[in-house]
Amino acid sequence: MQKLDERITEIRSAVTAFDDRLAEVEEPALLAEKELSQLQERLTQMKADARRLERAADDKRERGGKMEQRLTRVTNLREETAARTELDLIRRAIEIDEQEALHLIDQIRRLELAEEELQTRTSSAREEAESSQAALVAERSGFEGRMNELQARRAEVLSVVTPMERRVYDSFHQSGRMVVVAELHEDGACGHCFGVVPLQVQNEIRQSGSLVRCEACGVILTTEPPPVLDPRRDVPGHLAADSSDEGEDGEGTEEDGPEADVDDIEQG
Numbered sequence: 001m002q003k004l005d006e007r008i009t010e011i012r013s014a015v016t017a018f019d020d021r022l023a024e025v026e027e028p029a030l031l032a033e034k035e036l037s038q039l040q041e042r043l044t045q046m047k048a049d050a051r052r053l054e055r056a057a058d059d060k061r062e063r064g065g066k067m068e069q070r071l072t073r074v075t076n077l078r079e080e081t082a083a084r085t086e087l088d089l090i091r092r093a094i095e096i097d098e099q100e101a102l103h104l105i106d107q108i109r110r111l112e113l114a115e116e117e118l119q120t121r122t123s124s125a126r127e128e129a130e131s132s133q134a135a136l137v138a139e140r141s142g143f144e145g146r147m148n149e150l151q152a153r154r155a156e157v158l159s160v161v162t163p164m165e166r167r168v169y170d171s172f173h174q175s176g177r178m179v180v181v182a183e184l185h186e187d188g189a190c191g192h193c194f195g196v197v198p199l200q201v202q203n204e205i206r207q208s209g210s211l212v213r214c215e216a217c218g219v220i221l222t223t224e225p226p227p228v229l230d231p232r233r234d235v236p237g238h239l240a241a242d243s244s245d246e247g248e249d250g251e252g253t254e255e256d257g258p259e260a261d262v263d264d265i266e267q268g
Contacts, residue, residue, distance in 0.1 A: 001154065001157050001158070001161065001169060001180075001181075002169075002178075002179070002180050002181050004150055004153060004154045004157065005154070005173070005178075006178065007150055008147055008150050008151060008154070009178075011143050011146060011147045011150070012147060014143055015140055015143050015144055015147065018136055018137075018139075018140040018143075021136055022133055022136055022137075025129050025132040025133055025136065026129045026133065028125045028128075028129065029122070029125040029126045029128070029129040032118065032121055032122040032125045032126075033122055033126070035118060035122075036115070036118045036119060036122050039111060039114065039115055039118060040115065042111065043108065043111050043112065043115065046104055046107060046108050046111070047108060049104055050101055050104040050105055050108065053097045053098075053100055053101040053104065054097075054101055056097050057094050057097040057098055057101065060090050060093050060094045060097065061094060063090055064087060064090045064091060064094065067083055067086055067087040067090060068087065070083050071083050071084065071087070164211075165211065168180075168211055168220065179192050179219055180219060180220060181219060181220045181221075181222055182214070182217075182219045182220070182221060182222075183221075183222060183223070183224065184197060184202065184205050184206070184221045184222065184223050188202050190214040190216060190217060190219065190221060191221075192214065192217050192219045193214060193216045193217035193219075195214065195215075195216035195217070197214060197215070197221065198215070201215070201221075205221050205222070205223060206223055
């Protein structure tokens with residue numbers, strides 16, 4: 001039960017960590033999309049400014065046309081001078097608007113080229129992110145499937161555990177302790193704290209099936225060796241990497257592969 005819970009906790013932590021990994025692989029695409037959005041907003045604003053300048057220039061041209069018509073109707077030098085002065089001001093204002101509009105149009109063309117390049121880069125980043133996320137989701141599904149298998153095995157183990165044993169085990173976990181059961185070594189040492197257990201207690205552990213706790217650390221002592229689990233099947237990749245992938249002869253064994261049976265976890 002203890003080994004099952006340890007493995008379930010490790011896998012559950014790995015599944016939770018996938019959220020961060022999914023966000024991490026998507027970050028480059030999100031940054032590119034944000035940059036593209038900001039550029040497009042700037043383009044939209046600049047195009048609106050260019051249209052505004054064009055309308056302003058058109059209005060001034062219309063006013064200039066009316067002023068030219070007025071010049072044909074002036075009756076004295078004073079009116080003519082005033083009309084020509086206003087017409088010159090209108091023409092200078094039109095030139096300023098046209099120059100500013102041309103400058104904006106040049107900037108818009110450059111930004112449109114940058115937009116095309118950024119769209120290509122954004123699409124590539126999004127495709128790469130989706131591909132990486134699909135692989136991570138598949139990997140997470142594998143961990144979730146394995147966790148379901150272990151939880152099913154845990155339910156099987158619970159079916160043969162006595163109510164008293166379960167209460168003792170649960171009380172340990174509720175107190176925040178992960179190690180509940182430890183092996184009593186041949187030399188009489190506790191497998192958890194390695195303190196020497198009194199001989200009378202050693203005999204009681206070896207001869208009876210009662211739950212006897214270590215006087216030093218409080219774990220339940222047993223003469224049964226701990227079950228051996230396949231770390232590469234049950235533990236997330238970054239944890240499994242710490243375990244050897246080879247058999248005794250230096251070569252990987254088939255039995256240690258992902259197809260190992262859930263029953264590799266011994267009852268208890």
